[in-house]
Amino acid sequence: MAPSIKFTEQLQVFCEIASRMAKHEEADALLFLIEGTIDWQKLRDATGKHHVILASDRKQHLSKAEDFDFDTVELNIPDSPVYERLTQALLESVADDLLTPGATVIALYSGFEVGVIDSMSVVSLDEHLGRLTVHDLRQLETRVPLDTLKTTVDLAVDIGREGREGKPVGTLFVVGDHRKVLKHCHPLGFDPVRGYNIDDRRMEDTKVRESIKEIAQLDGAFVVSSDGTIISACQYISAPAAEITLSKGLGSRHWAAAAISRATGAVAIAVSESNGTVRLFQNGEVMLRIEPFRRAMKWKDFEYDPPSAGD
Template structure:
């Protein structure tokens, strides 16, 4: 997701930049002025916190002095960069994306701020980061998190470079978001949907036992039917993955993914369900949508990597936006 900010200082540049991991933040007059403006914007907007995207070293006592009584969150790239900050007064989030562009790292940091419960989905948050110069801070943005994290773009799905129709991807992701947000009968539910390249996917999976969709007609397995989706929510409480054809039919359910995760690297804390989703998308051309049972977070995997991460908000309908910015309410 590319950050969309509400201040003139924001940029939509997407060029990669090298992380300044080992460098010390120089508190030049321009940087100090930017931080003072960040504090003023945060106060005026009643923002919950100020996020600084800086994985290098800094005199954080001086930084907090410039920010006044505003809550400070620092986003770093690796656990090693977080170590020196553990005994300080700042809050820390880890993006695990050192080679990514500033915009991608910022997007991940915003999600992590909510995941770590430093801020809530309904809060405003001020972000300061280096969009033009990786060796300094040069950009100030204000985010309303429920607007930002509750908005997805069709363009992001098209960037997956798959032959799976966008409508099918949206359908399955929306279903996963509902499962992550609602659970079933008050209990959290985790599951995997594997979409496309069905023949190869089946070859890398095996049944766990009874397949609850076996014997049903194609019409009765069509996810574009709301009644079918409700039935899938019930089945999602069972172990195993759903195998979905690229045109939106449930081919099989309760399948164990049986392929190696060699060569795959995921963020610390992700469980076996996420490793299985990454592995099947590395071995096939499928896209996997994984719902975390612990948090309800939805991750979209392609080619062995996490390509999208969505935090379902409890009281908001997810809105998709097409490439020209027109909103399209999710099914």
């Protein structure tokens, strides 16, 4: 059973202050980082008509919240610092079209005592978030399911932003039309995913995504089926690159991405090793570009003048 957070007088006051701050800052939403269930009706009464997003590491903490017109975001980084959880909550909110990339958010969270909402911040999101919105991906005319495309893009952005062990990492994902894609590939030696069961190669699994980040340090491309299964890794792409034109400065990985997307019905997602930029290729052309998201947001200090000694 999920732990319950008591709706205290302090929480009531925080909601009232957050509402006034949202009006002052013309904020787009209130974001609550919660660690248990709350009396949703009292929370809705306290927040009025504001757009409220609830984020938690556990799905059961968000149970029935949507019945009270709250949007919910499930996180997957338990025991991480508050800053990292808030960052993921904001990223996922943008990726799910709950917030716009330029939104201002009033965030409420437990900064000092577990289970007690005792801190509040005004957060202004950058205009270049390092995540695509669902709306952006829907613009692509492809047979690759949206969920598979979004999962792969999010993973590529993570690799571009984080690298591995402090070092930048570049890689390439070729998604969809995998049987035809494989006709243009040959392994660069050892294939790390060969021999594993299908269930152990699905990108929806967090452990699989973490393993992919490790494998991405090796040369070669990942071939991904339309249902999000890693078919092979460390593949050399040898599709013809005739009549393809790319911007100056893009290397062999991007040429391979353009070529394979021209020769097949796949979408190629290339991560630049030099700066972490992610590019989506379709039919030999760059369709979308995502810059690495290294500074999640700008934190605004409250305008507060401490009392003078004479006060």
